[in-house]
Structures are given as C-alpha cells and as structure tokens.
Amino acid sequence: MTHPLSVTLADADATLVLGRELGRAAQAGQVIALVGELGAGKTTLTRGLVRGLGYEGEVTSPTFSLVQEYLGGSLEVFHFDFYRVEDEHELLDLGWDDYLERGGLVIVEWPSLYPDLLPRNTRWLKLSHEGEGRLVVDLESPFKG
Ligand SMILES: Nc1ncnc2c1ncn2[C@@H]1O[C@H](COP(=O)(O)OP(=O)(O)OP(=O)(O)O)[C@@H](O)[C@H]1O
Ligand SMILES: [Mg+2]
Numbered sequence: 039m040t041h042p043l044s045v046t047l048a049d050a051d052a053t054l055v056l057g058r059e060l061g062r063a064a065q066a067g068q069v070i071a072l073v074g075e076l077g078a079g080k081t082t083l084t085r086g087l088v089r090g091l092g093y094e095g096e097v098t099s100p101t102f103s104l105v106q107e108y109l110g111g112s113l114e115v116f117h118f119d120f121y122r123v124e125d126e127h128e129l130l131d132l133g134w135d136d137y138l139e140r141g142g143l144v145i146v147e148w149p150s151l152y153p154d155l156l157p158r159n160t161r162w163l164k165l166s167h168e169g170e171g172r173l174v175v176d177l178e179s180p181f182k183g
Pocket of ligand 1: 045048049050051052053074075076077078079080081082083099147170171172
C-alpha cells in the first residue's frame with residue numbers, strides 16, 4: 039500500500055466525511071472490511087460511504103437480514119454485519135460469492151469473525167476510540183503473500 043490511511047476523526051460528522059471520500063473513490067467489486075470494537079464507528083463510516091456513492095436513503099445496520107443492499111447510487115453497496123452470523127455456511131447459503139461478483143461495493147462489519155471469506159485484495163480498515171473521537175487506519179491484510 040503506497041499511502042496507508044491514518045486519520046483522526048474528531049466527531050461523527052468527520053467519520054461521515056471520510057466515508058463519503060472513500061465512497062467517491064470506491065471501485066466496482068471492491069471489498070472494505072471494517073474492524074473495530076462496539077461503537078467504534080463502523081456503521082457511521084458505512085453511512086458516509088453509501089452517501090458518497092449517491093444513495094440518499096436511510097442507512098442503518100443490517101438487523102432483520104444479514105445484508106443490507108443500497109441500490110440506486112453509482113455503485114450498488116452490500117453491507118454485511120458478521121456479528122450476527124452463526125457460521126460460514128449461513129453466509130454461503132445467502133449467496134456470499136454472488137455478492138462478491140456483482141460489481142458493487144461490499145462492506146463488512148466484524149470481518150475478523152470469518153476472515154477466510156474475504157478476498158485477498160480486501161481493504162482492511164480499523165477504527166478505534168481516541169479520546170472523544172476516533173482513529174482510523176489501514177490494517178495490513180491478515181493474509182500474507
Ligand atoms: N469520529 C467520531 N467521534 C465521536 N463519535 C463518533 C465518531 N464516529 C462515530 N461516532 C459515534 O459513535 C457511535 C457508534 O457508532 P457506530 O454505530 O457507527 O459504531 P459501530 O462500530 O457500527 O458499532 P457496532 O459495533 O455496535 O456496530 C454513534 O453514536 C456515532 O455517532
Ligand atoms: Mg455497526
């Protein structure tokens with residue numbers, strides 16, 4: 039990675055702004071894995087990403103399904119939260135591989151629960167609490183070579 043990200047986000051609006059920037063730069067078929075403890079800002083960053091792609095509706099965490107789809111922006115966005123997934127089979131049965139092939143942007147909260155499902159070229163970002171705000175950094179992929 040030439041320029042790994044390392045940014046302090048003073049408040050939730052800053053998280054949204056960064057999300058929008060990442061959204062505008064997103065490529066078809068890209069996967070972004072959002073690591074971070076409870077309340078670290080993963081869903082907020084996702085909201086910014088989705089908005090950055092031009093989708094103006096509401097953006098919330100997947101609750102009744104394991105994936106939330108945002109269609110109608112310049113890229114389709116598929117937002118997964120692995121926290122509520124029982125096992126890998128549940129994701130595979132849901133069509134995980136098809137989602138990866140759809141040429142949209144795939145965003146995953148709690149990716150470390152099933153890291154083997156994520157493609158090698160996934161961008162891993164980590165959010166953490168820093169004072170009242172948050173810090174976001176690029177993580178090295180857990181896969182070597
Ligand atoms: N940079 C920031 N500074 C301060 N608060 C923030 C920042 N970014 C987001 N927040 C706030 O943190 C809270 C939790 O955010 P969010 O729901 O996005 O976290 P999450 O990582 O998705 O949590 P979960 O693990 O429960 O899914 C929200 O109230 C949000 O507004
Ligand atoms: Mg969340």
